[in-house]
Amino acid sequence: MTDLFSKFDPLIQQRETLLATGVTDPYNLVMEKVISPTVAICNGRETILLGTYNYMGMTFDPDVIAAGKDALDKFGAGTTGSRVLNGTYQGHKECEEALKEFYAMEHAMVFSTGYQANLGIISTIAGKGDYVILDIDSHASIYDGCAMGNAEIVAFRHNDVEALEKRLKRLPPEAGKLVVLEGVYSMLGDVAPLKEMIRVSKEAGAMVLVDEAHSMGFIGENGRGVAEAQGVIDDVDFIIGTFSKSVGTVGGFCVSNHPKFEILRLVCRPYVFTASLPPSVVATAATSIRKLMHGSNKRAHLWENSKVLHKGLRDLGFTLGTVEAQSAIIAVIMPDLEKGAMMWEALLDEGLYVNLARPPATPANMTLLRCSLCAEHSIEQVGEILGRFERAGKRIGIIG
DSSP states (O other), X not given: OOOTTGGGHHHHHHHHHHHHTTOOOTTOOOEEEEEETTEEEETTEEXXXXXXXXXXXXXXXXXXXXXXXXXXXXXXXXXXXXXXXXXXXXXXXXXXXXXXXXXXXXXXXXXXXXXHHHHHHXXXXXXXXXXXXXXXXXXXXXXHHHHHHTOEEEEEXXXXXXXXXXXXXXXXXXXXXXXXXXXXXXTTOOBOOHHHHHHHHHHTTOEEEEEOTTTTTTSSTTSOOHHHHTTOGGGOSEEEEESSSTTOSOOEEEEEOOTTGGGHHHHOHHHHTSBOOOHHHHHHHHHHHHHHTTOHHHHHHXXXXXXXXXXXXXXXXXXXXXXXXXXXXXXXXXXSHHHHHHHHHHXXXXXXXXXXEOTXXXXXGOEEEEEEOOTTXXXXXXXXXXXXXXXXXXXHTSOO
């Protein structure tokens, strides 16, 4: 009998080799208690959180928590049904109304996860015979949406406008084309040149979908993302986002002005065949989204945090994924997986949690420590973070 797990043998061996060095398993951390958006108890000690994507710090917002508790009391723990059957409660409609108001768009559709939003929208609107043109560093959910829809995948070099334009010109002019971009790419924290990319996409007759998961709430005058910041939000056909980053809970969504958008509720399989979000979750999401509309002070503070941390790490001698701060994500490049795991553990020993990212999830086979800042980090905490990076980096030999 063929062992269907054989394909994973190289990864199993890599993991066993790494753990044999005595390093703590970086993918098995347990947070014993979460004290605030920026502090938790990990391994029995107080730890600064620098890897949670809780960009706007909404997880402990009193109004958000109160809304969730109230909905839990009034509507119970779950819906036990799909949105197209018994799973649409008043809170789901209110959440979609909040999204429409936040983005100033006509339509909004809430999914149970951000992954499902990409999976559902892409697989439904781009099918067999259509083309999805995407950045080679696109998120796994984007690739999976292409595979599920059976569309032809055409990848282009990361953030390369000319490469995108060349790919588009090679496609049949009459074919259905969907260009999928991300506002902020989650591994390096770099921003896409959406203005130029959307221009060449529209010139080629393609529709455009932008995933703003890592920019919604933070980037742009109103927190609508990179498309807003670059002045092209009205040229985007679909915006995908998630509630598990700036919104501070769980779920996903798509907003659009397309006049036929509502038919997706009947034909999008991940929407039709998945139980809807619990009432408490959509209540927290709607409350958070409405508060994010007035989050300009938080956005300004988060930008300051990002610039200070980026410059501080660079001045210490660390190699970073971007020349300057472009988002709330700062990627610290490691020499290899073993050194990266050692540095991750040393930081944890210092009372600092970051994400250890490794191939194949990372571009160019890089191992990196991914730092994601929060608007609730104080400037004093940013100083503490730099001190802990310096001590850990010198102990492991990453910096001199």
